[in-house]
Amino acid sequence: PTPVIIDCDPGHDDVFAIWLAAGNPALDVRAVTTVAGNGTLEHTTLNARIALSVAGVHNVPVAAGASQPLSRAAKPAADIHGANALGGPATLPEPTGVPLDPRSAVDLMADTLLASESPVTLIPTGPLTNIAALLAARPDVVPAIREIIWMGGAVDRGNVTPYAEFNAWADPEAAEVVFKAARSEAAGGLGIKLTMVGLNVTHQALVTDEVIARVEAVDNATAAFGVQLLRFFCKTYAEVQGMPAAPLHDPVTVAIAIDRAVATVVRTHVDVETRGEFTAGATSVYLLDQAKGKDKNADVAMQLDVQRFWDLIVGSVERLA
Numbered sequence: 667p668t669p670v671i672i673d674c675d676p677g678h679d680d681v682f683a684i685w686l687a688a689g690n691p692a693l694d695v696r697a698v699t700t701v702a703g704n705g706t707l708e709h710t711t712l713n714a715r716i717a718l719s720v721a722g723v724h725n726v727p728v729a730a731g732a733s734q735p736l737s738r739a740a741k742p743a744a745d746i747h748g749a750n751a752l753g754g755p756a757t758l759p760e761p762t763g764v765p766l767d768p769r770s771a772v773d774l775m776a777d778t779l780l781a782s783e784s785p786v787t788l789i790p791t792g793p794l795t796n797i798a799a800l801l802a803a804r805p806d807v808v809p810a811i812r813e814i815i816w817m818g819g820a821v822d823r824g825n826v827t828p829y830a831e832f833n834a835w836a837d838p839e840a841a842e843v844v845f846k847a848a849r850s851e852a853a854g855g856l857g858i859k860l861t862m863v864g865l866n867v868t869h870q871a872l873v874t875d876e877v878i879a880r881v882e883a884v885d886n887a888t889a890a891f892g893v894q895l896l897r898f899f900c901k902t903y904a905e906v907q908g909m910p911a912a913p914l915h916d917p918v919t920v921a922i923a924i925d926r927a928v929a930t931v932v933r934t935h936v937d938v939e940t941r942g943e944f945t946a947g948a949t950s951v952y953l954l955d956q957a958k959g960k961d962k963n964a965d966v967a968m969q970l971d972v973q974r975f976w977d978l979i980v981g982s983v984e985r986l987a
């Protein structure tokens with residue numbers, strides 16, 4: 667199995683990203699690290715531990731990372747994810763059997779990367795603050811990074827502002843660091859392989875009634891907890907975004923790590939807007955022949971195999987506790 671580290675801000679869809687990875691035999695989750703995003707760092711860290719505990723996964727270290735973006739203030743998405751970032755269940759369970767690792771997220775990632783017998787895939791599903799901090803503090807671990815598959819950005823429109831997606835908008839400076847690191851060495855980068863899984867593809871992963879029914883049909887604690895999360899997520903998406911079904915963004919990254927055929931990609935040049943008056947956090951994705959002569963620094967996911975995606979999700983939930 668491919669070793670992976672999930673860097674996340676749970677968050678309803680982050681929880682499913684953790685479960686999809688932990689329940690699939692093609693991946694070996696070596697660490698989970700947390701960042702402020704959907705909620706405060708305190709909440710996202712507790713929620714990551716709860717996600718593992720509910721699923722009966724007790725052998726994966728969890729470490730807390732950045733409580734604030736690189737140079738901005740954290741702005742939790744309570745309208746979508748609730749005040750504790752995991753709205754839905756009347757009370758959240760204790761994260762039994764999943765202690766907090768005393769190391770920082772950067773230290774846990776670096777230790778995990780250096781200890782691995784083969785390069786590790788980094789799967790960030792929140793703002794890129796921890797990943798940018800890792801690249802800045804520990805250039806020695808770069809050769810141990812197989813690739814980065816990030817949920818964030820968009821080919822067209824955003825969800826928090828007209829052109830910015832939440833994870834990119836929350837920490838545009840960190841996203842810029844990562845997209846620059848993904849440039850070729852000739853273009854001043856580190857040549858890290860990067861896949862961007864933006865709203866244009868995650869909005870194909872819609873939590874329909876049929877999806878909820880499939881998860882509900884699974885007879886275990888993970889599914890029972892998951893259904894409560896999905897119902898809440900759909901309710902807030904209907905209220906806030908006017909969408910009849912919520913997009914389960916984050917696990918699309920993990921699905922790609924499991925099976926690249928689950929999404930088509932276009933290899934092209936991407937920049938992150940950090941200064942725009944109205945557009946900070948927008949991902950500027952070159953399409954058509956715009957990228958001619960430009961360094962291509964990202965695989966941008968485009969078309970999702972929706973049926974295969976949900977089959978992977980349900981398969982993982984079935985294999986968990």
Ligand code: BDR
Pocket residue numbers: 677678679680704743746791792817825831832833915916
């Ligand atoms: C992203 O923002 C968060 O609300 C979700 O967890 C996802 O990572 C979607 O824009």
Ligand code: CA
Pocket residue numbers: 674675676677679680703704791792916
């Ligand atoms: Ca997230």
